[in-house]
Amino acid sequence: MAQNQPEWGAWRHWGDQKDGTYHNPIIPSDYSDLDCIRVGDTYYAISSTFQFSPGMIILESKDLVNWKICGHAVSDLTQISDELSWKKMNRYGKGIWAGSLRHHKNRFYLFFGTPDEGYFMTSAAKAEGPWEPLTPLLREPGWDDCSAIWDEQGKGYFIGTHFADGYKTYLFNISADGKSIDRPSARLVNAGSGREASKLIKVKDWYYLVFSEHKPDKGRYVMAKRSRTITGPYAEEKQLALTSQEAMEPNQGGIVPGKDGKWYFLTHHGSGDWSGRIVSLLPITWIKDWPIIGTVVGDSIGTMTWEGKMPYTHSDGYTLARSDEFNAPVMAQQWEWNYQPRNDKYSLRERKGWLRLKAFKPLKNNELLTAGNTLTQRCFRTSKNEMIVKLDVSRMASGQRSGLCHFSEQHATLGVAQEGSTRWIEYRKNGAVLKGDALTGSTIWLRSVWGLExxxxxxxxxxxxxxxxxxxxxxxxxxxxxxxxxxxxCFNNEAEKGSVDVDYAQHTIEK
Incomplete structure (x- = not known):
């Protein structure tokens, strides 16, 4: 199939084309640090969530192209550290990094690391949960990107990278239930050149350590080591794909068997821009027992693939939720709070069919990044995107600010401000304020529209x-x-007072 390479970010077609083919990206949205497994006829993927709560999102698919949100594995981030709560909000760029999802003896196991607190695990009978409380595995800073595997006898192994010490990757013994690491059992199996994103898999008679490597003159690309035994030595090494800098370096993900008898690599693109690290599906070609990723160049290395045949056809009910009428008694799965929220300051029950956000003081006045209980979801990079929220502001109080925001290290907001009994429209952009007309009514609709640019x-x-x-x-x-x-x-600079009711959030995208 001809590879019609779009300019990065300017794609007009993506995902399932409904004609037996798909276009990359399959998810033009920020689902970073992927891992993917197949259990029976269903695929599951995980994506890192950093300081957002609930943590570690889980996706589900039947065809590797159409996905839906299955749930989250970490309901309370304060199990990791109180620094991830609304009280401190001190883990931007940190929190839950890459993890590994595994299925062993009819149970799901999730392993992940945080750069400050170390490694954790949890498990569940079903991917949608409930997931067990977190078990700390290694309470040491400076580690990331872990994986796990069990051999045929049920003996467990865990792999993790000590990025703080030259990106040295170690293999540890773990208990059969995955809840403890034998720290003295550490074996050095990899090191150097920013090597991380490790995944351990077994295919036929080979154990593969798949990872990414970064070199200043080349960028980041996918590598693998292999061994006939799980403990190594992992003496053989091969680069599986070119850097593909024009495609923002697809590099981290999971290698899985498709229901069509072929193999695939579900990966993110890792250089980073406003759309985050988006998701593509690349074919695997096995050459001399090496999983070559993407379109094969020559006879031994791969590169970015932009189109392909659907691995399987099953799209019914598999779409990533965006809009919300707030009719359910629990928060819809697409929403994630900025840090662990204050549970007594929001409600889906006090006013049926509405979300009530109750205002309290931010850690620093008028600073969105220090305001608790900010509800967020991922943006999409498509031809046209529109988010409309309908608010009832009649319960607002003096000092309160509430509305719609774009949220990153930089940010912008459009909302309603109140001082005394006077309300007005207010726009903020990274601290700069534009004051608008007075607002006398109780209902307002706020909208943001953006496109590929x-x-x-x-x-x-x-x-x-x-x-x-x-x-x-x-x-x-x-x-x-x-x-x-x-x-x-929704926050209040003056006091723990006031609230805003949200009738709906309507997030539409155009392919």
Whole structure:
């Protein structure tokens, strides 16, 4: 199939084309640090969530192209550290990094690391949970990107990279239940050149250590070592794919068998821009028992693939949720709070069919990045994206700020401000404030529209039909290893007082 390579970020087609083919990216949204496994006829993938809660999102698919959100594995980030709570908010760019999802003896096992606190694990009978409370495996800073595997006798092994000591990767023995590491059993199996993103897999008679490597003159690309025995030595080594810098270096993910008898690599693109690290599906070609990734160049290495045949056809019910009517008694799975939220300051029950956000003081006045209970979800990089939220502001109090935001290391907001009994429209962009008209009604619709170029325009409406643009266009941004997010915020600079009710959040995208 001819490879019609688009300019990065300018794709007009993506995902399932409904004609037996797909176009990369399959998910033009920030699902970073992927791992992927197949259990029976179902695929499961995980993606890192950093400081967002609930943590470690889990996706489900029947065909490797169409995905839905299955759940999250970590409901309470304070199991890791109180630094991840609304009280401290001190883990931007940190928190839950890459992990590894495994299925062993009819149970799901999740292993992950945080750069400050070390390694953790949890397990569940079903991917959607409930997941057990976290078990700490290694309480040491400076580690990342772990994986695990069990041999035919049920003996467990764990692999992790000590990035703080020259990216040295060690293999450890773990207990059969995955809940403890034998620290003295460490064997050095890999080191150097920013080597991380390790995954351990077995195919036929080979154990493969698949990882990414970075060199300043080349960028980041996928490598593998292999051994006939799980403990090594992993003497044989091969580069599996070229850097593909024009495709933002696809490099980290999971190698899985397809239901069509072929193999695939579900990967993120890792250089980082406002859309985050988006997702593509690349074919695997086995050459001399090496999994060559993407389109084979010559006879021994791969490169980025932009199109392919669907591995299987099953799209019914598999789409990534975005919009929300807030009719359920629990938060929809696409939402993630910025840090562990304060549970007594939001409710889906106090007003049926509405989300009530209750205001309290941020750690620093008027700073969105220090305001607790900001509700976020991932943006998409498609031809047209629109988010509309309908708010009832009648319960707001003096000092309160509430509305719609784009959220990253930089940020912009359009919302309602109140001082005393006076309310007005307010636009903020990285601290700069534009004050608008007074607001006398109790209902307001807020909207953001953006496209492939990543420029968002804000507008508001007093009747849900006619919108008035307000504030200058905002360039969506990458920050703290994350792409831009869309969110709803509510805080009060003066007191723990006031609230805002959200009727719906309507997030539409155009392919």
């Amino acid at each position: 990543g420029k968002a325009t804000f507008s508001y409406s007093l009747d849900g039909k006619k919108y008035t643009s307000f504030g200058e266009p905002y360039a969506l941004a990458w920050g703290y290893y994350r792409g831009d997010r869309i969110g709803i915020y």
